[in-house]
Amino acid sequence: MPTVQIEMLQGRTIEQKRKLVEKVTEAIAGSLTCPREAVTIIIREMAPEHFAKGGILRIDNK
Amino acid sequence: MPTVQIEMLQGRTIEQKRKLVEKVTEAIAGSLTCPREAVTIIIREMAPEHFAKGGILRIDNK
Amino acid sequence: MPTVQIEMLQGRTIEQKRKLVEKVTEAIAGSLTCPREAVTIIIREMAPEHFAKGGILRIDNK
Amino acid sequence: MPTVQIEMLQGRTIEQKRKLVEKVTEAIAGSLTCPREAVTIIIREMAPEHFAKGGILRIDNK
Amino acid sequence: MPTVQIEMLQGRTIEQKRKLVEKVTEAIAGSLTCPREAVTIIIREMAPEHFAKGGILRIDNK
């Protein structure tokens, strides 16, 4: 049942995403004692102009 | 006032999206007894490499 | 696969929520031609002090 | 700590987004009395076929 | 049309929330040149046991 939304900067490979969902699912199933099949993950990629910290876009953050 | 976010795999036609928002709005207005105009819907499309169930990316799910 | 998040003001009965998820699931499955079992819905209730339109909290909106 | 998600129609310039995150961060830090550095903002752009009000896609809303 | 979700720790007064939505709406309308009435804000409060940074719950963060 756990439903997970992960927001991250664009640019990761499919291999990294594959590993990401495998490891995060494992971490959730292990911590909450629920079956792996119950875990749903949605990944959303952001352009660096769509993330800001402290009022500064990532794209401007040198 | 109801605000709805729908996450779905990419690849639907505009005609399907048109029907989707019409029918979902109708379903919400009818169930909650609120005016149709009060319902806002945001659609987000996912690539098959951005959705996972049971730790397996949709793209790997044959 | 469609994952739906519905944000609405608190105060609806279980019967209304039951009808809501039944009708919205039907609307989505019908519009997108997917099985009903593929549709997940998360409901989130808001206190009237947690929703604003035009800069005015719902609680102040007489 | 405040985490903000802003959903808006696509088509804004980087300059507008730069101003947006600066002003929103300032507004939050000022209202909640927290440091600007604590504010995270995620922007998500929507195509006009992905936003609906009253059951009508923005793209159909003349 | 901009739809904003703000996640923050619980404990703010109504007066702070009132100021928050007023200022954030103003900031968005000013930056994106849209009418104030087009801005919707949803506030969600978190208990300190529901926020983590660097793998540590806020409640454990002395």
Place this chain on the structure above:
Amino acid sequence: MPTVQIEMLQGRTIEQKRKLVEKVTEAIAGSLTCPREAVTIIIREMAPEHFAKGGILRIDNK
């Protein structure tokens, strides 16, 4: 930078949530090769009347 939202049924202990954020942060940092400090997690708990699968509320799912 990864920002994670986890939606789960209410009823977990603080100890389970502590383990959850530790393990999920580790899984993300390891898969994406980013520092643990960059990972933010928001947990949201749902009442069983606020989650539905296949049009049936969890509360009705015997």
